[in-house]
Amino acid sequence: MHLEKERIRRELDSACKDIVQLLERSLIPSANSGEEKVFYSKMRGDYYRYLAEFTKDDPDDINAPSSLDAYKFAYKHALCTLDPTHPTRLGLALNFAVYYHDIGDSPIRACFLAKHAFDEAIFAALNMSSGQALEDSLTIMQLLKDDIILWAGEIQ
Secondary structure: OHHHHHHHHHHHHHHHHHHHHHHHHHHHHHOOOOHHHHHHHHHHHHHHHHHHHHOOOOOOOOHHHHHHHHHHHHHHHHHHHOOOOOHHHHHHHHHHHHHHHHHOOOHHHHHHHHHHHHHHHHHHHOOOOOOHHHHHHHHHHHHHHHHHHHHHHHHO
16 A cells, blocks of 8 residues: 555656646746736646645755745736736635645635735626626635635634
8 A cells, every 4th residue: 555655646746747847848938928827837836836745744845935936926927917806816826825824834824815815806806797707706716715714713
């Protein structure tokens, strides 16, 4: 059982590293500014976060700081280029908050980021017309709300 688990972990590690390499060498540098760059940068943060989950107890882990850098870059770019209700921006906020909770061991930061994104989106959603984008946004906003409630319970 242990050998099988280790084999699967190595395969996942290799796949994540291959995806990060593709993102860093090709997709992010050639991405258009806006949604495309935010999306690929978010993915870079996500895959480094997955790698950080494998090496969380390693003091020399470079994956957690790489994930944080990728999420920060994506978030700054999203704030400048995407509306608060844009599903890619909301998905980024959700995953960045998960990073702070799971990897950064900071439910306070996770809640703050999730609540900020949720509050901005609620205010902006009042002016949105119905459609698929609104439905996608509302789904992600519900996930943000659920995580805020869950994590706030950890803080108290």
